[in-house]
Amino acid sequence: xxKFKVCGILEVNGFEMGDGWSFNGIFLKxxxxxxxxxxxxxxxxxxxxxxxxxxxxxxxxxxTGITLCYDGSLEVxxxxxxx
Numbered sequence: 852x853x854k855f856k857v858c859g860i861l862e863v864n865g866f867e868m869g870d871g872w873s874f875n876g877i878f879l880k881x882x883x884x885x886x887x888x889x890x891x892x893x894x895x896x897x898x899x900x901x902x903x904x905x906x907x908x909x910x911x912x913x914x915t916g917i918t919l920c921y922d923g924s925l926e927v928x929x930x931x932x933x934x
Contacts, residue, residue, distance in 0.1 A: 866903055868896045878903045887918035894919055 864882035865875030881894065881903050891909050896902075911917065 866894060866896070868898070868903075876903060881905060881919075885916050885918045886921045888920060890918040890920040891915070892917050892919055 861875050861877070865877055866881065868874055868876045876896075884892070884905065891907060891911050892905050893908050895904050895906070897904055905917070905919070
């Protein structure tokens with residue numbers, strides 16, 4: 852696989868992790884979660900367990916897709932706008 856293709860996969864599907872976002876992790880199920888600027892879930896890393904945790908931040912009606920904000924700065928802005 853060409854190097855640029857691997858970098859593209861990491862950029863699109865990777866989750867920044869570690870102190871100061873020092874590395875990216877690929878999580879098969881989480882990489883399939885849709886983006887939304889106003890998501891219904893948030894993600895956090897669990898370095899000790901080597902996993903990514905996805906938690907609902909609002910009630911999610913049955914049949915509604917799970918969404919994450921791919922750009923953390925948008926998620927922070929949205930949470931401030933609720934106040």
